[in-house]
Amino acid sequence: MPIGLLSNCGAVFVGGLIGTACGKYLTDRMKEVITVVFGLSAVANGIVSIIKVESMPPVIMAMIVGTFFGELFQLERRVRSGLHGALERVPISTDRIDMDEYVTIVAIFCASGFGIYGVLMEGMSGESSILLAKAVMDLFTALIFAGAMGAAVSLAAVPQLIVFLIVFGLSKLVVPLTTPELLNDFMACGGILTVAAGLRVSKIKDSPIINMLPALIFVMPFSSLWGMVF
Helix, strand or coil, X not given: CCHXXXXXXXXXXXXXXXXXXXXXXXXXXXXXXXXXXXXXXXXXXXXXXXXXXXXXXXXXXXXXXXXXXXXXXXXXXXXXXXXXXXXXXXXXXXXXXXXXXXXXXXXXXXXXXXXXXXXXXXXXXXXXXHHHHHHHHHHHHHHHHHHHHHHHHHHHHHHHHHHHHHHHHHHHXXXXXXXXXXXXXXXXXXXXXXXXXXXXXXXXXXXCHHHHCCHHHHHHHHHHHHHHHC
């Protein structure tokens, strides 16, 4: 039973509901400030992951190649369209939703390096402490954004659950092929994406976060090749 995985997704769902209920008590100024603070906190968390890097060149190459393919296939446009279509099919108001911000939130929940690393560890060893810690953070993250965007934030738990279950299923195949160095580079790549997401949420820099996500696929192979050569 993937306790950490289910707890993390459940925390997003519950946090979204609580935030929706409490949102009417927050002023627009409070919502704006809290969102900026969260964005800056995401940047700080990303930096913590980046400094664990083993070799920066393969991580940078993964970011460049991954973003190239993301732009080539216009992943963000497709994800945005899919999420918009899904929200139109559920009985909730979408008037308060900024789709750019919503896409970023979904990316943070589903594809953070910290979260995927935690799922890999739970799938391989049953260790759920990483995901339980992330569940606490995601509970308040969902609460904050639901205060501004409503119940749609709770629905981000659905794609998160799907992504995490896929990673969980692959974990027994992936983790035995990795080393601590590869995992550190993977975390660093996820950290860069988290920084980009934080800057986007804070409205400092609008990075195409979804188009950058394929970097997570390339970083381990590139890191392995780099270690073999150098």
